[in-house]
Amino acid sequence: MHPNTERVVAALRAAGCESEVVELTEPARTAAEAAALLGVSAGQIANSLVFTADGDPLLVMTSGANRVDTAALGERIGATVDRADAATVRAATGFPIGGVAPVGHTTALRVLVDEDLLGHDVVWAAGGTPHTLFQTSGPELLRVTGGTPVRVTP
Numbered sequence: 001m002h003p004n005t006e007r008v009v010a011a012l013r014a015a016g017c018e019s020e021v022v023e024l025t026e027p028a029r030t031a032a033e034a035a036a037l038l039g040v041s042a043g044q045i046a047n048s049l050v051f052t053a054d055g056d057p058l059l060v061m062t063s064g065a066n067r068v069d070t071a072a073l074g075e076r077i078g079a080t081v082d083r084a085d086a087a088t089v090r091a092a093t094g095f096p097i098g099g100v101a102p103v104g105h106t107t108a109l110r111v112l113v114d115e116d117l118l119g120h121d122v123v124w125a126a127g128g129t130p131h132t133l134f135q136t137s138g139p140e141l142l143r144v145t146g147g148t149p150v151r152v153t154p
Contacts, residue, residue, distance in 0.1 A: 009021055028130060095126075112147055112150045123141055
């Protein structure tokens with residue numbers, strides 16, 4: 001198991017989550033790729049996107065069916081929200097873009113969870129590499145990340 005995936009599994013277990021990380025035969029770097037490989041809708045893919053909020057790293061777990069509107073999100077949280085560059089993503093999470101998991105980060109992050117994920121009984125999230133995912137539910141994702149629900153679209 002890749003060290004990044006081991007970190008994710010350890011964080012899931014520490015949060016009392018028994019989800020298993022599965023390895024795909026092909027990489028799933030986008031929600032569309034992951035949905036096609038898993039046979040689910042893009043809305044059931046939880047994208048782990050890193051932004052900055054007034055310069056501080058911010059993890060936004062968003063439904064693969066949505067695009068984050070940074071201006072609207074910034075208004076909702078009272079901060080200027082910008083997309084993080086690759087170096088900031090790796091420094092804040094310990095994961096490369098395409099493999100950022102919702103848990104197991106190398107630093108403590110503020111986490112926001114797209115409200116649209118909360119209605120799904122089955123949600124898939126990154127397991128630390130572009131080839132790994134784990135199954136959970138929207139409410140369980142909110143719980144294990146310690147996130148705050150938010151609307152990410154206008």
